Amino acid sequence: MSKDVYLHDFKSRNNNSGFEPVGRAVLVQLYEVEKVTAGGIILSDSTHSKTQMAEQRAVVIACGPLAWSDEPLPRAQPGDRVLFSKYAGYQATGPADGKPYRFVNANDIFVKITQEDEAFRKEFRGHEQYE
Secondary structure (H helix, E strand, O other), X not given: OOHHHHHXXXXXXXXXXXXXXXXXXXXXXXXXXXXXXXXXXXXXXXXXXXXXXXXXXXXXXXXXXOOOOOOOOOOOOOOOEEEEOOOOOEEEEOOOOOOEEEEEEHHHEEEEEOOOOHHHHHOOOXXXXXX
16 A cells, blocks of 8 residues: 555544644544442542543544554544553643543554444444544
């Protein structure tokens, strides 16, 4: 696959964040961790933030132009649900839409999620690329 063909698919779709990743960075939107546990305990903002940082499931929003350029095929594209290394990346709030995002290194993404049961799908509602 030529590099030109390889890189053209990484243009973001429905990226309303106000961010455009560069280099090997990948912009992802995390699955939202619930603030209330199954037992009815409400997590403090601090605990919720730490729990959210440990979340490893996300939807790819946009990829930098060098993401996986040294691999024969890309690991993910915008709209894919993925798993990435725990605590990887940098958390940021989108300047255009105010939503939480994380930038991860392309090599920290290691699995595409191809099927989830309904309980997992309910955790991540309202994202047009996820539906």
